[in-house]
Amino acid sequence: MRARLGDNGANIRQNPAIPQVFTCESESIPTFDADAIVLAGDIGNGAAGIDWARETFRGPVLYLAGNHEYYEGEFEAVQEAMEAAARKLAVELLDCSEIVLDGVRFLGCTLWTDYSLAPQKERPAVIESARKLNPDYQLIRYGSRAFAPEDAIALCARHRAWLAAALAAPFTGKTVVITHFAPHPLSIAPAFVGHRANPGFVVDLGEAMGSAALWIHGHTHTFFDYRAGGTRVICNPRGYPDEATGFRPDLIVEI
Structure with missing residues (x-):
């Protein structure tokens, strides 16, 4: 199967995968032939990203929400x-939920975070810091109140x-996992190693690595392509305008 990853997404076709991510305001989108498009969140607020994806891409589109989809809503x-x-x-x-396309199983969920990456003794302080500083807890409403770390x-x-x-x-076939939040500490950019905010971005699912051929994630604004426990993990974010993320529009991956 062949996949193309974009602004936190991917586009997939029988026997390679091209990671590439796009925002709703992205410049020109190259045309390509693929069996599926995978968009791993933070494409647009609300349903705007879904509208954009259907207008932009032909064929099957697999989409999951990032945290930004919920902003201002x-x-x-x-x-x-x-x-x-x-x-x-x-x-x-x-x-x-999951879908099987051409014998490849796609499992998708936003994942969110449980702050378990923080040491137990530091976790309450890390959570309280996130409550004050993370925009998720100011810009997302949860019923009649603000979204909270506990949610x-x-x-x-x-x-x-x-x-x-x-x-x-x-x-019996190959499995691709798609999450928005990062599933492994190796998805922490070198500049942020040891940063107190990391538990808000990454959940260590190292025990699940090896159960999938490919794991696509978003959320971070740094390109990653590594192996953990036999699973290839890729994040290929377009990021904000003029942001240097290492985005590679022509990356091809064999699944």
Whole structure:
């Protein structure tokens, strides 16, 4: 299968994968022939990214929400709007769900974070710092109140449990996992190693590595391509305008 990854996404075709990520305001999008497009979140606020993806790409589009999709909105309302847009536009919205295309299984969830990357003694302070400084907790509404770290932790527990069960289910073909939040500490940019904010971006799913041929993630604004436990992990973000992320529009990966 062949995949192309974009602003936190990928585009997939039988027997290679081209990581490349685009924003809703991206300049010109190159044309290509692929079996599927994978977009791993932070494409646009609300359902705008789904609309853009269908206008921009031909063929199957696999889309999952990042944290930015929920900005300036109420969590459940945004979820419902994305689901409605996905149904209308024939986009596959992955939310703790899976799809099999051409014999390849795609498992997708946002993942969120449980701050477990922080040492136990430091975790309460790290969470309180995130509560004050992370825009997620100012820009996302959760019912009648602000989204909180405790909500992210609860969502992460649910997503981790679903992913563990899905990976354990028998499947004879290859598996690709798509999460928005990073699944391994190797997805921390050198400039941020040891930074107190890292637990808000990365969840260590090292125990799950080896269960998938490829793991695509977003969230971080640095290009990554490494192997962990036999799984190839790729993040190929377009990032913000004029941001140097290491974005590689022509990267091809064999799955």
